[in-house]
Amino acid sequence: MGPQRVVSLNLCADELLLLLGSPQQIASLTWLVKDPALSWSAQNAAAFPSNRGHVEEILLFEPELVLAGAFTASTTLTLLQRLNIPVLKLSMPTELQQVKAQLRQVATALGRPDVAERVIADMDRRLDKLASAAVMVPGSRRPVAALFQPNGLTATAGSLIDHIFDMAGLTNLAVLRDLPNYGRLPLETLVFDQPDLLVMSDYEQQLPSLAQALVRHPVLARTFADTRRVVVPAQTWTCAGPNMITAVEILHKAMRVHVQDRVNAS
Amino acid sequence: MNPGLRITAENICLKRGERAVLDSVEFNVVPGEVVGLLGPNGAGKSTLLSILAGVARPDSGVVSLGTTHLGQWAAPARARAIGYLPQHADVYWSLTVWNVVALGRLPHRDQPDNTLEADHQAIEQALRRTEMLDFAERPFNSLSGGERMRVLVARLLAVGAGLLLADEPVTGLDPYYQLEFMDLFVDQAAGGAGVVLVLHDLALAARYCSRLVLLNAGTVIAAGAPAEVLSDDRLHEVYRIDAVRGVYGGQPFLVPWQRSLS
């Protein structure tokens, strides 16, 4: 039967709950998952009551299980545990194996382990498809990609996006440059190093901010032709889940297009 | 020096709040005169002088410079025609004496026929006239009170205006400099300038001015030759003092002697 009236306190937990649980099991999701800019499950989530992570709200739902994230307030969790409410605290996976393990963990906790297996099988199938269309840049070097996000933030070694690059067959410029964790990629370095692919995310681009302005600096348009730039929707990699395969697919395709262009040009 | 022009003020009125600072005041000065503007404190002398200089505006009345309304003069032209030295004049930044006097040449800066040489000469001459040439490179703020006043008068002279309006230029100075300045102004008048001086020292006024105007509480009490204006009655009525008179070397003089009884 699995636990009823499950409450989720974290965006990524919301997505897993929507993916792996039955609608009858879900009592409440966070308000974040209803934002289409953050999650592709926004429409599915619309029907469910929202919570903002306050203990009084949670108690009203009388949950049999609470899903929490790595940064959910520890005071909240301690309180829930003291009231004998089961809490499953999810980590933040950065690798495919960890993602699969988490899918199984959550599905089991929800009493539906077979759903996880179906999802995992689907993921594997998509990845196999990509592997068979592997691409190499003329000269047989793994293509180099750089993530350039608002404020110049990039994906440093060991992060989820770094792993996604790897899965797509790309070398991460931030790793080549040995940038420190949560480090920024200076604009000059990015331009000078000329990675094969410039990867950007599309999060909140219509709202003005200096962070966004940096990403739109004219020098980038002048040094990276259209086929060397790819935008990856933020919803694919905000949470580590099956959606990350979409990100891998997008990157892979962009690389194929770029390589084809270079072959045509030479 | 520019040829002096005549200033005429008619029916000047100015109020501050409820108080009438100046009421229907008539005044004029022509080239060659040294006019002394006298009166007790608060009579309106400084205000009148600033109106004549074009620095302040009356509520009503007309001031003419030459044949033209003062308000219709372009500011630089007016600045070349009238030199003004206000009361409590001071210099804010730590300028040298030369540079302070050089400021008097500012009204000439856009004149096509003015040269750096001409400026230099005017400044030098003004400093020489006030015996401050040796102090030219000293900072103004390092000078004594009397020396500063001389520099400021030099600044006034450097403008080369035909009309000189000075507000209490000798108040608080050593007798030597008081006499020196009065001689200087008389010299300027002899050279063709019109001079108006606000004075507190009745003896100096009587001795050096060719004409006096006596103000009290915003109105002109008397105007004319010193002997007429500073009659015993006037002195008693306006200043509440009695004076001693005499003649020395053919020139009449007066000295305030005692406070009036009754």
Add this chain to the structure above:
Amino acid sequence: MQARWAYGALLVVLSVAVVVLAVVSLSQGRAPLQIFDLLFALLGEVEGANEAQLDLGVLILTELRIPRMLLGIMVGASLGMAGAAMQGLLRNPLAEPGIVGVSGCAALGAVLVFYSGLSAQFMLALPVGGILGAWVAVLLLYALAGRGASILTLILAGVAINAFAGAMTALVLNLSSSPFAFLEIIFWQMGSVADRSMENIWLCLPLMMIGWFMLWRAAPALDALSLGEDTASSLGFNLPGVQRLVIGGTALCVGSGVAVSGVIGFVGLVVPHLLRPWVGHRPGRLLPASALGGAALVLAADIVLRVIPTDTELKLGVVTALVGAPFFLYLVRKLRQETL
């Protein structure tokens, strides 16, 4: 006559300093560029070897480093000149766009325009927002402190205006729907000329130049004001007109500069004060000298912060504050002893 030569020599020395610092500035950056090769390449004399690499270097130079250097010069010149002009007008050696709140309000104006999305639609709205903010600040300053205010009154008025502007800026950023906005308060209040583009330069340069022109026109009047307002008036200067020139000029050049670079403090305080003895304390001559001095100071600070090895680049305002704030304290102390 000797003074003229000395003045000319001073301007030449300052100009040379600016040029040297500009070249040094161009040689600083994360990418390993051979600056002189690139400068020659820019002038058309390419060596031929490794042309692609040279092209890339030229691109980085023209798109990233030159805008940074030019903006540093423009903002520094504006702050220096406006500081000297304000001090001349107010006869107060502590008057400076940062201290009296002009820069802070300019930032508020720019922030309002930027985060409301207005500047995305009308690019000119950004510098205009900064200019309006700066202008309001000076009007407020006059309203609070009045003409001929003592040094103390002026500083207090500046404290009030800065507090107001800072709080309002933080509020606007907090309320902005963009998730990045609130962190960006650091840029607006600490200033930076990094990662700007030539677009930013063209956006603010015309308005800045008008501002510089207006301030320059006020120079003789500032000289005359050394003798006080009445004497200056008798020397042919229209006081309201001078005020308009200085206020307008300051608003234009500081306002448009802050809109693009954020608040950079103390330049308008330190530079005029250091250069004043070299121009014989003449307020009029201090203006061009302070423009050059300000440009040199900002360039130098921008070089320093790139030379210091830190992961996140220091903000320009931090470096100028490190120099300027102790200087400010020293000046206050010195003035207290002299006047009060």
